[in-house]
Each structure stands twice: as structure tokens, then as C-alpha cells.
Amino acid sequence: HGVGECGVYTFEVAETKVSQVMDFARQNQHPLQCVMEKK
Numbered sequence: 001h002g003v004g005e006c007g008v009y010t011f012e013v014a015e016t017k018v019s020q021v022m023d024f025a026r027q028n029q030h031p032l033q034c035v036m037e038k039k
Helices: 011-027
Strands: none
Touching: none
């Protein structure tokens, strides 16, 4: 199980992207996880 950084975004953009990724993964029964971390 690896970890990778996908990008650096403003808080609002990152929040939206995390939500979109998690929703898509859940809908497609995929184990992908996405988190937001402060740099």
C-alpha cells in the first residue's frame, strides 16, 4: 500500500478534489483513499 502526493492546491480546491475522489471510489467499489494534509 503506497502513498503519493497528487498536488498542492488551495484549501477549497483540495477539499473538493478529495470529496470527488472518495465519492467516485465508493461508487465504483474501489479501495482508493484520498486525504488532505497541510504543507
